[in-house]
Amino acid sequence: MPLRRRVSPEERAAELSVNPVYGIGDLEICRYELPHGELPPGVAAQIVRDELMLDGNARLNLATFVTTWMEPDQRALIADTLDKNIVDRDEYPQTAEIERRCINILARLWNAPEDDGNAVGTSTTGSSEAAMLGGLALKHRWRARREAAGLPTDRPNLVMGANVQVCWEKFCRYFDVEPRLVPVEPRRHHLTAQPALAQCDERTIGVVAILGSTFDGSYEPVGDIATALDGLAASGGPDVPIHVDAASGGFVAPFLEPGLEWDFRLPRVASINASGHKYGHVPPGVGWALWRDEDSLPRDLVFSVDYLGGSDSTFSLNFSRPGAPVVAQYFNFLRLGHEGYERVQRVTRDVARFVADGVDALAPFELLSRAEHIPVFAFKLRDGVTNYTVYDVSRTLREHGWLVPAYHFPPELEDLHVLRIVVRNGFSRDLGELLLRHLRDAVAELEQQAAPRAKVDASFHH
Ligand SMILES: Cc1ncc(COP(=O)(O)O)c(C=O)c1O
Structure with a gap:
């Protein structure tokens, strides 16, 4: 009689304290269909972790603009707030207040004309969503102006350099706007004033100027573009607003080139986007879209919802979004301050x-x-x-x-x-x-x- 009863491989693995992933040779892992049964959480986590080892190392990823290093306190704060949905403003009033503070901090950093604590803007999932919102506001304002003047509102166009990030081409395709891409040249790798001006006409909803081109990191001359558009309007031409895509530069220029006028100091700049998860030093999941003032953001784009308890307004593409990256952004603002951001x-x-x-x-x-x-x-x-x-x-x-x-x-x-x-x-x-x-x-x-x-x-x- 055997001293031990026959044990199943699973029992044997558990007995030996060997993780079943390594202890059971033929453990089947479902890849493309939902498995029938359950797995202990540690085993499932081990399987996923093991697969992720095959990813590149994020810190050595010199392709991404997105934050790959964070302080332990920021990481802990994110873990603490992972369950907060930013849209539940009535339930999480303090997260909503933190978002409002971040918007006002950025509005001051970008020299919005009013600094009364009522800055106009929103957090987003990143610069792409912020770009969609900025583009939509331009389109709606243009359409309202045209309707008021009794002019046709078909075939709107958006002027930008061919070096724009793909989010702007997406915006044009998703929202039916003609992209007017100014080609780059051997000695001009981004948009400049005169070629931008040459593309503008009465159907131009705006010009996108980039602060930190994705292709080479350069700043487009927002000031020159604004001056050229001022001249166009002054000479009886169309009055074309600028949206600045400051995905990266929005968190760099205010600290390293405070004298550079690219932001709301230029009256022609109607809106700005930036990625908190790039040089704002927050891990993936947060962008910012800000408008010069109430008039720059058409009211018909802002929805009022009252089914969350209380009444609140939302202007975003997604309804639910994580609150944690917004909290992490505020942490960075407090942690680094102006001097810390400048130094980093x-x-x-x-x-x-x-x-x-x-x-x-x-x-x-x-x-x-x-x-x-x-x-x-x-x-x-x-x-x-x-x-x-x-x-x-x-x-x-x-x-x-x-x-x-x-x-x-x-x-x-x-x-x-x-x-x-x-x-x-x-x-x-x-x-x-x-x-x-x-x-x-x-x-x-x-x-x-x-x-x-x-x-x-x-x-x-x-
Ligand atoms: C200039 C510019 N705009 C927009 C984006 C899109 O930003 P996000 O990844 O935050 O959506 C990027 C991303 O690299 C960018 O460089």
Whole structure:
């Protein structure tokens, strides 16, 4: 008689305290259908964690503009507030108050004309939603003006550089607006005043100017564009408002270039968006949309709801949204203050410039931007380098864990292939040195691989 009864593999694994994921060889994991039964939470979590190991390391992801490092206190605060739905204002009045404070803090930072605590704006899930809201407000205001003047309201258009982030093309397609994309040129990688002006007509709902172009980090000259549009209106042409897409720059320019007039100091700027989850230093999930004043936000876009207890107004695409990132934004405002933001942004940009200089010193590369504005720069291979491409460089860096995107520029510069590095808080000079070392190694490796091929090609030719 056996000393022990036969046990099932599950029991055996539990007995040995081995997680069933590793203890049961044939544990089936459902991938594309809901499993029939349950799993203990620890086992399910282990399965998910294990799969996620195959993702890239977020801190080494130099493609994203979004926060990947946060202080433990911020993390804890987010965990504490994960269950708060921002839309339940009546139930969570203090979260609503915190959102209102953030909007007012940003309105002051961006020099809104009134600072009476009643700034006009909303939190969003990110700059994309904020862009949709900004674009919708432009469209509705334009339509109201046209209707009042007895003019047709079909075929509205929006003027912007071909370097806009995809959210603006989405806005145009989703909300039936013609995108007027001004092509970029070899020495003009973003929108400038005269080409913008040339695209404007009576059906233009607005011009989008970007503070921190996604392609190379540069600021578009919002002031020049505003002056050109002032001139257009003064000469009897259409009166075209500006929306500033300050997804990244909205949290950088006020601290590092306080004298630069890009915001509500320019009367032509009707609205601004920024991502709290980029240089606002909040993890993914928060953006901001602000309007100059009540008149800039048409009332027909704001809905009043009374089924949450109390009556409240909402202007957003989604109804339910997490409150935690808004709370985390306020934490950062309190934690860093003006001086802290200034210091963090400056150090981050200094690191970006340090890495840009290091890249510039490497023979095959040429900088397209040098983190002059936001801590972002782009670079390309010099014209003579034909043995390998920026895509090869990106792939080789991946072998060291670095995620550096390679892509081509928008029309009319599609032949310009670049790499881009986004430096964020949490990327130290020390990591920058390691990145440069690996970039040097990557180049050496690619050149070595290319050399025999070049020799073979040459002998074949002879
Ligand atoms: C200039 C610009 N606008 C809008 C966006 C979209 O922002 P989000 O990812 O917050 O939706 C980005 C994202 O990189 C951006 O760089």
